[in-house]
Amino acid sequence: MSALDTLITGGEVLLPDGLHRVDLGLSDGKVAGVYAPGTAPDAAETIDAGGKTVLPGIVDIHFHVRAPAYPERGTVLSETRAAAAGGVTTLFEMPISKPCCSTPEELARRRDHFAENAVIDFALYAAPGDLTEASRDKMMDLGNIAWKIFTTPSPAGRADEFEGLAFPDEADQMRALQLLSDTGLPIVVHAESAALLAHYEEKAKALDPADAMTHGASRPAICESVAVAKLLAMNITAQAKLHIAHVTSAETVEVLRAFAGTSDFTAETCPQYLFATEEDVAKAGIYAKVNPPIRTKADQDALWQAIEDGVINYVTTDHAPFAKAEKQAAEGDFPGAPPGVPGIEFILPAMLDAVSQGRLSLKRAHDLICANGARRYGLYPHKGALLPGSAADVTIIDLAAQTTFSPETMHTHAREVAHLFYGRCLQGRVVQTILAGTTVFQDGSVTGTQGGGRFVTPGLGK
Structure with a gap:
């Protein structure tokens, strides 16, 4: 033998x-x-x-399939197969589902659904729901990997998908940070200012909805940077294990620099922001719409500099598949188009391409898309390393x-x-x-x- x-x-x-x-x-x-x-x-x-x-198998800490809802967009089986093709062996599924994964019952239902269908390993985020200790503790007993909140309101017609996940009110954001701070689990935040979004979305109504620039005008970088600054200020008091999702802009990079050392926070960006600009969005049309938007070459350069400086230490996919019919129905309507691109097969080849161009070392590239996430979420060296055991x-x-x-x-x-x-x-x-x-x-x-x-x-x- x-x-x-x-x-x-x-x-x-x-x-x-x-x-x-x-x-x-x-x-x-x-x-x-x-x-x-x-x-x-x-x-x-x-x-x-x-x-x-x-390499150690890639760990993607920011992924959406929304299953078992919306099978026309993709299923656990189809999207974990795609992940395997992209070299990803573990993914962390976000809590947007129908209904939202913000209760112990829904967390258990999604866990069982993924277990029956996933081709690769998976972890599940939970939303803090009703912001009670009882619900929080039950979800932790079920094994959620971390928490997720949005600082934006629920999108129109999708209240059930964001119930207990969307907290546009700053007092509720602070309650969530304080409630979750002693769990020891990361709290990932989609950070855009609800008040500024409403302001700029109203102004953008006067613009051409078919123009790709309209999307950026409706969600400018200031919406992101202000929300991040407020969260980091709150976290000086809350002292939660905070993680800022999908940073897109030079403005936000400067906010992260300014708050360095004030609390335990980290930040990520995504390949769509590192390898595309608003010019690429204009070419691809509504198929390249994501939230927050893909921005300028100057913003892209700032993100790469932040990676070089260690201000951003995570790159994730924010994989978000949609059905062709959904995207096609929004042709010529950037404000109404569903936001998201399916990036799970792109992330590793894109980072390898950056290595080939001398932007970063292979080890740094792997740390960004795997080992750092495994460390931050308490999985290293079980995940993210090739060591005995x-x-x-x-x-x-x-x-x-x-x-x-x-x-x-x-x-x-x-x-x-x-x-x-x-x-x-x-x-x-x-x-x-x-x-x-x-x-x-x-x-x-x-x-x-x-x-x-x-x-x-x-x-x-x-």
Whole structure:
């Protein structure tokens, strides 16, 4: 009987201190050992990674599929298959659903639904709901990975999807921060000022709804930066484990710099803000509408500088699929178009492309999209590392190959509305994705099984 289930040989393996030419042994769903070439025990299976690079499987901490609602937009099965194709082995699903994941009952229902359908591992955010300790504690007992709130009101006609999630009133935001601060779990905030949004949306009614610039005019950077500044000021008192979602602007970067050291807060941005500008939105039309909006080249440059300076240490997908019919119905109407792009297959190739251009090192790129998130959410080194005892979650990449994006090459159900990414050719390609020692994607084909993913709860890294 072989000592190892699988041995990955011949590749450069990304360990916590950088790349090493070592062999990686996997057994019983975990990393069994890291070996000098030629010194590993016998294995039942050998994977030749010669010429390839071996990474810990990617952990995406900001993902939306909204299931079991809206299957026409994508399902847990379709979108976790897409995640596997993108080298992602663990995703954190946000609480927007129908109804909102803001009660213990809905959290349990979504957990069970994901467990039956997910191809990769998953964790679930919860919204704080009625802001009571009883509800909070029941959801923690069920294993939510973290909390999420919006500082914006519920979108028109979607009150049930945002019940207990949207807190436009600052007093309620403060209540939420204080209620959740002693849970030890991160509180992720979609931060835009409700009052300023109302002001600028009213002004934008005089603009051409078909013009991509109208969306940016209705949600300018000041809406984001003011909301973030207020949250960080509140957190000096609340002292919660705060995380600012999808930062888009130079203004907000300056706010983050100004509040450095005042409390335990972190911030993320997304590939759509790092690799696209409002000019790309104008070309792609309503298919590239996201909230907050994709902004200018100057904002994009500021985000890259913030990454270089360590002001922003997380890059997430904010994957948000919509049905083709929904997007098509909003042609020529940016204010009325559904906001979101399906980015789960884009994030790793995009960051590899940035590595190829010398923007950042491979280790830094991986930290941004994986290891830092695993650390922040208490999963490291079970997730986000390839060390003895870590989960055998592995992504094998080819830095010499390229990835092109089109409806024919993508796996997401929303591939027909991924216009923002069409035609892009990026340096770097996902070759194989391994979850708990089992291959779930290889050479363009998803091989993972429905229900093969596991529910991830806080504390696995302890």
